[in-house]
Amino acid sequence: MRVHAFRLGTIAVVAAVIALLPFGLSNYHVGLFAQVAVFFIAVLGLNILTGYSGQISIGHGAFMAIGGYTTAVMSRDHDTNLVLTMLMAFVVCFAFGLVVGLPALRLSGVYLALVTFALAVSVPQIPLKFSKFLGGSNGVQSARTVSNLWLYGVGWTAAAILFVLAWLLLRGRLGRALRSIRDSEVAAVSSGVELPVYKTFAFGISAAYAGVAGSLFVLATNGFAQPNEFGILLSLELLIGAAVAGLGSLWGVLAGAAFVALLPTISKDVPVVGSQHGQDVVFGLLVILVMLLLPTGFAGLLGRALRGRSP
Amino acid sequence: MAAAETRTGTQLRNGAASLRGLVRPIPLLLAGAVVFLALGSTFSTIFAQQTVAGLAQGAVYSSLALALVLIYRATEVINFAQGEMAMATTYVAYQLILWGLPYWGAFFVTLAVAFVFGTVVQLALIRPVQHKSVIAIVIITVGLFILIDGLVAWKWGADIKFMPSPFGQTVYHVGGVPVAQEDLGTLLVVVISVVLLWGLFRFTKLGLGMRAAALRPDAARLVGVRVDRMLAVGWGLAAVLGAVAGLMAEPAAFVLQPSFMQPILLYAFSAAVLGGLESPIGAVVGGLALGVFLNLVGQYVPFVTSEIRLPFAFLVLLVVLLIKPSGLFGRARVRRV
Amino acid sequence: MTALLELRDVEARYGPVQVLRGVSLEVPEGSVVAVLGANGAGKTTTLRAISNTVRRSGELLFAGEPLGHRGPEAIARLGVAHVPEGRGTFAELTVWENLRLGAYTRPGSSLRSDPGRVLSYFPWLEDRRNQEAGTLSGGEQQMLALARAFVQRPRLLMLDEPSLGLAPVLVTEIFRIIRELNEQEGLTVLVVEQNAHLALQLAQTAYVLEVGRVALSGPSEELAAHESVRRSYLGY
Numbered sequence: 011m012r013v014h015a016f017r018l019g020t021i022a023v024v025a026a027v028i029a030l031l032p033f034g035l036s037n038y039h040v041g042l043f044a045q046v047a048v049f050f051i052a053v054l055g056l057n058i059l060t061g062y063s064g065q066i067s068i069g070h071g072a073f074m075a076i077g078g079y080t081t082a083v084m085s086r087d088h089d090t091n092l093v094l095t096m097l098m099a100f101v102v103c104f105a106f107g108l109v110v111g112l113p114a115l116r117l118s119g120v121y122l123a124l125v126t127f128a129l130a131v132s133v134p135q136i137p138l139k140f141s142k143f144l145g146g147s148n149g150v151q152s153a154r155t156v157s158n159l160w161l162y163g164v165g166w167t168a169a170a171i172l173f174v175l176a177w178l179l180l181r182g183r184l185g186r187a188l189r190s191i192r193d194s195e196v197a198a199v200s201s202g203v204e205l206p207v208y209k210t211f212a213f214g215i216s217a218a219y220a221g222v223a224g225s226l227f228v229l230a231t232n233g234f235a236q237p238n239e240f241g242i243l244l245s246l247e248l249l250i251g252a253a254v255a256g257l258g259s260l261w262g263v264l265a266g267a268a269f270v271a272l273l274p275t276i277s278k279d280v281p282v283v284g285s286q287h288g289q290d291v292v293f294g295l296l297v298i299l300v301m302l303l304l305p306t307g308f309a310g311l312l313g314r315a316l317r318g319r320s321p
Numbered sequence: 322m323a324a325a326e327t328r329t330g331t332q333l334r335n336g337a338a339s340l341r342g343l344v345r346p347i348p349l350l351l352a353g354a355v356v357f358l359a360l361g362s363t364f365s366t367i368f369a370q371q372t373v374a375g376l377a378q379g380a381v382y383s384s385l386a387l388a389l390v391l392i393y394r395a396t397e398v399i400n401f402a403q404g405e406m407a408m409a410t411t412y413v414a415y416q417l418i419l420w421g422l423p424y425w426g427a428f429f430v431t432l433a434v435a436f437v438f439g440t441v442v443q444l445a446l447i448r449p450v451q452h453k454s455v456i457a458i459v460i461i462t463v464g465l466f467i468l469i470d471g472l473v474a475w476k477w478g479a480d481i482k483f484m485p486s487p488f489g490q491t492v493y494h495v496g497g498v499p500v501a502q503e504d505l506g507t508l509l510v511v512v513i514s515v516v517l518l519w520g521l522f523r524f525t526k527l528g529l530g531m532r533a534a535a536l537r538p539d540a541a542r543l544v545g546v547r548v549d550r551m552l553a554v555g556w557g558l559a560a561v562l563g564a565v566a567g568l569m570a571e572p573a574a575f576v577l578q579p580s581f582m583q584p585i586l587l588y589a590f591s592a593a594v595l596g597g598l599e600s601p602i603g604a605v606v607g608g609l610a611l612g613v614f615l616n617l618v619g620q621y622v623p624f625v626t627s628e629i630r631l632p633f634a635f636l637v638l639l640v641v642l643l644i645k646p647s648g649l650f651g652r653a654r655v656r657r658v
Numbered sequence: 659m660t661a662l663l664e665l666r667d668v669e670a671r672y673g674p675v676q677v678l679r680g681v682s683l684e685v686p687e688g689s690v691v692a693v694l695g696a697n698g699a700g701k702t703t704t705l706r707a708i709s710n711t712v713r714r715s716g717e718l719l720f721a722g723e724p725l726g727h728r729g730p731e732a733i734a735r736l737g738v739a740h741v742p743e744g745r746g747t748f749a750e751l752t753v754w755e756n757l758r759l760g761a762y763t764r765p766g767s768s769l770r771s772d773p774g775r776v777l778s779y780f781p782w783l784e785d786r787r788n789q790e791a792g793t794l795s796g797g798e799q800q801m802l803a804l805a806r807a808f809v810q811r812p813r814l815l816m817l818d819e820p821s822l823g824l825a826p827v828l829v830t831e832i833f834r835i836i837r838e839l840n841e842q843e844g845l846t847v848l849v850v851e852q853n854a855h856l857a858l859q860l861a862q863t864a865y866v867l868e869v870g871r872v873a874l875s876g877p878s879e880e881l882a883a884h885e886s887v888r889r890s891y892l893g894y
Contacts, residue, residue, distance in 0.1 A: 066456075113639075116646050120399055124594050125642065128635030131587060135632050246401075246463050253460040287475040294468025298446060298461050305450045305457035526762065533748060533759055540746040543709060544810065545734035545763035 041158035047165030050267035053251040055219025061257030063212040064192035069126030070220045071245035072133035077221030078228035082235035085152035099221040107217025111210035130245040134237040152233030256309025265308035369498040377504035379612020380511035384566035385589035386604035388559040395555040402465035404586030407563030410435040439560025440553040482577040597651020662687040668716035679870035690847040692857040695867035701850040709740040737813035745803040749792025760809030797828035817849045854891035
């Protein structure tokens with residue numbers, strides 16, 4: 011009971027902080043925290059896949075790309091309402107996620123990870139090959155752009171909705187099924203869990219989340235969708251975010267998202283090492299340190315704190 | 322985690338099994354490929370040239386792929402930083418040459434440095450979290466990737482540097498086919514390295530200890546094998562293989578910049594998975610096969626331009642995995658203690 | 659005769675489950691000692707406690723020196739050969755490679771120093787040198803495990819249920835070899851066995867464990883004649 015009250019209380023406080031934050035920050039910082047929302051959604055989705063169903067993906071940047079391009083193209087060609095494009099990105103990416111999830115059933119562990127890695131590398135090349143429709147290396151520009159405040163508001167609202175959705179999905183049958191799959195596939199099947207259905211669904215839903223994040227991502231960069239924004243580094247950052255958050259739990263996602271969204275930018279200002287390379291050195295070092303100190307991520311830390319450090 | 326199946330799964334599997342029946346004789350397939358290459362080479366000089374060049378390229382992929390497999394067998398993770406570690410050691414060689422060392426002197430010193438580098442990484446970064454979380458180890462290697470990238474660019478700059486080549490520009494003519502000395506040299510260096518390593522594992526006590534530690538760590542401890550130490554040595558040797566790959570990456574007119582190992586890492590991943598992640602032979606064969614295949618396809622199939630080379634390699638990988646999910650030489654193995 | 663191995667009030671646990679609740683025993687140098695008991699009594703755990711492959715506390719002395727926090731590898735190097743449940747052979751390696759691993763702790767790089775000795779006890783090994791150990795029969799694997807342990811030239815040989823899953827003919831053979839190793843090589847043996855009859859024939863002294871404690875101990879002849887031992891473990 012105490013745990014529940016603690017959690018609800020924390021959520022209320024966090025929600026309040028998020029709601030009030032823009033009033034105290036400069037426009038630049040509002041944009042920065044809007045970025046956190048983008049990663050929050052993407053990491054949330056990845057966590058459902060990797061943390062709960064145990065399927066490792068290093069390719070969710072590809073789904074972000076699909077979502078982002080959906081928004082850009084729909085806006086460019088039909089001037090579609092931007093929020094509507096986000097919904098479309100959700101659906102489109104869900105479909106793609108199912109398509110990827112099906113063959114993924116045959117692969118396990120590292121093999122799956124490497125295939126998703128292949129996805130992350132290959133998908134950004136597609137706009138280059140089909141440059142007429144998808145803009146090539148010049149990218150696709152949406153018809154409208156949005157303010158940082160819009161991004162912040164819509165982003166965090168979407169984040170809140172998707173968080174609740176994830177929570178509802180995971181506390182019910184889906185969550186139990188996924189957790190049983192993660193712990194032991196054999197046991198899950200013998201208890202009647204229809205493996206392929208749940209695993210594929212997990213892929214679909216996590217891709218859908220990444221798609222929405224991708225939409226926001228593109229809108230955050232002036233509505234401009236470009237291939238090299240969605241390189242392998244993005245997928246790696248998502249995985250880092252999920253690991254720092256702590257797999258298999260929703261509670262560390264904020265920390266994980268903040269880590270990957272904010273750190274690279276903050277570390278740019280580190281004096282000694284200077285600009286771009288300094289950023290990499292500091293970020294890389296911090297990633298290593300965080301994983302050494304908190305191998306189970308922030309969720310692990312929270313878990314220990316709540317349970318009073320029992321094993 | 323054992324893989325389990327339901328009815329749907331069984332249906333999918335039966336469909337693939339009929340396909341698999343065709344591909345089961347892997348050695349036969351390889352023999353067929355070798356015959357094909359030999360025939361093609363006698364009929365067309367360009368074919369022969371591309372095959373040899375492909376083998377040389379493939380040798381580099383093999384070396385790095387072997388490093389990945391070595392670490393995977395020992396620690397059960399993919400070291401994402403393998404390519405960047407190789408890149409860093411190549412820069413070390415560059416610096417040694419700048420300081421006046423002759424090429425081959427720098428080569429061997431670099432290998433020694435790489436060994437130490439590999440063991441230090443294992444001791445400092447991997448051992449602390451080894452038994453706690455697989456994903457933590459993976460992320461640490463990713464962090465290492467980013468860190469090394471930044472450090473090298475910081476110390477040496479991201480601009481292009483020129484690295485002297487140990488091989489001349491000589492071109493030999495073997496039966497009418499122009500064969501570049503650099504290709505031969507690359508092949509030779511990689512083959513020697515691989516053979517030496519094989520000898521180490523097969524014939525020495527250390528090699529036996531390392532194999533035992535990778536196969537069944539608990540049983541190995543009972544016979545007195547210092548398993549932790551073996552893991553560190555494994556990482557050291559993998560780093561040496563990576564250093565060889567980095568140094569042999571493009572021996573002629575070698576252009577050095579921090580990103581040069583990244584595509585090679587991706588090809589090495591493909592090669593390693595293609596061969597079956599637990600199989601050293603698979604890594605070597607996979608690398609060579611990939612190199613030759615991509616070169617020939619690039620030569621004869623106009624659709625495959627240089628931008629698509631990498632995604633195409635992955636497509637091939639995907640197709641192979643769908644038919645044989647544990648790679649060409651892999652077996653679905655259960656880890657024992 | 660001094661005790662090569664001494665355990666005093668040793669406790670051991672698997673996570674929250676405590677299995678050994680204060681076991682004390684002595685293994686004199688040059689003797690054969692048997693540990694008997696039902697399933698779950700803690701026999702295997704006792705051996706694991708000695709090789710430190712389970713969390714344990716209490717005093718464990720080997721040749722008078724406390725084992726302390728030494729890891730399994732260090733304990734093997736001290737001269738303890740532990741042949742575990744499941745034999746601990748490397749199925750993926752060849753017979754000869756398994757034997758070479760036995761010689762791992764010895765200085766020098768190969769088995770060449772005395773292949774003769776091991777072959778005199780296990781002559782069939784010569785023909786199967788390059789055979790993958792996993793393709794051997796159960797009995798052969800058990801003998802390979804024993805051979806491997808012998809190659810280690812240990813001071814103490816610990817065997818966990820060597821008769822498990824083997825046909826009676828093979829079991830007799832294995833016990834004969836163990837007896838020979840003890841009598842001719844002076845090897846000290848600590849054997850855990852469910853087959854109480856054979857174990858009591860082989861060993862000079864025995865300990866009977868029940869629920870993680872020593873319930874009975876003494877010379878084998880006495881225990882074999884003991885009422886409760888006869889009823890519970892010897893079947894008559």
